[in-house]
Amino acid sequence: MFIGGLSWDTTDVEGLKKYFSQFGKVDACTIMRDPDGRSRGFAFLTFEEPESVNAVLAQEHTLDGKTIDPKRAIPREEHLRNTRYFVGGLSHATTADSMRDFFSAYGKVVDATVMVDRETGRSKGFGFVTFEDSSNQERFVGKLGLVLDDKEVGVALCIACIA
Template identity: 75%
Template sequence: MLLQSLVHLASKLFIGGLNWDTTDAEGLRNYFSQFGKVDACTIMRDPAGTSRGFAFLTFEDPNAVHAVTAREHFLDGKSIDPKRAIPREEHLRNTRYFVGGLAPATTSESMKEFFTTYGKVVDATVMLDRESGRSKGFGFVTFEDAANADQLVGKNLVLDEKQVCVYVMLLLRSGLTVSLD
């Protein structure tokens, strides 16, 4: 049973950066089926039923996840960002940080590159405005572990020539998140 759970976790993808018009889970499933048999595909939606711009997809074979993450993907006219899904339990280790005060030119890639000096970055995402596609001025970075938290929180960090503020994100059992400085 434990082995089956581990295989399931290793077979699950988070797919970020979806076009807001990508609302058909079957189309997403069809695209990713070129990498292996897809067991499940869910586009996440808000209470009104509108796409939240990301999805979760589970393959039958964990090797398909490696095949997907080894290359770039474009779907519905937009570059998408598939990566191994991080179980909620991993977020409870306080490895996710809110990064505020980002420069307009800061991208997810430049933020990830900046934070790699503080540890292995699992994910870095600059939040974008749905209408304009411009940065909202904040984002999130997730590390493999919390070993360097003291080097991040409350420090004078400068990213893309702008001072940024970093807060630890805590995922509560209710699903709500809070930031602590």
């Protein structure tokens, strides 16, 4: 499983393992870290039994005072078929239409979404773009210098986007 949204205080693999062991026997658990050792705010976890994943996904979770976002992890081979990408660093002026226009230079865009705060209606500064196919991803995934609405953006494979 991919465990996103971890608190910066969640640094202990054993604590994470202990929390998720209520859903089944945890096989392995790794908190992803920066080169300097700080948590990157997400982890990967595997269970011995696949049914444990379903039990986790059936409810919401809070760990170390923060709501976390567990998702079913996708095998590496599946990423090759992924056509949905995370776009970070969006300007507050960016709209789904301006995102669609910008990314259409890289292929046929089937969806563009800017995530907004429910209460304020303001952009959260990130969104998602989905292409018809992944044939041009090397032109924009992880590339520097992509400027959308006068702001440099970053694009990454969306591992948590595939159901």
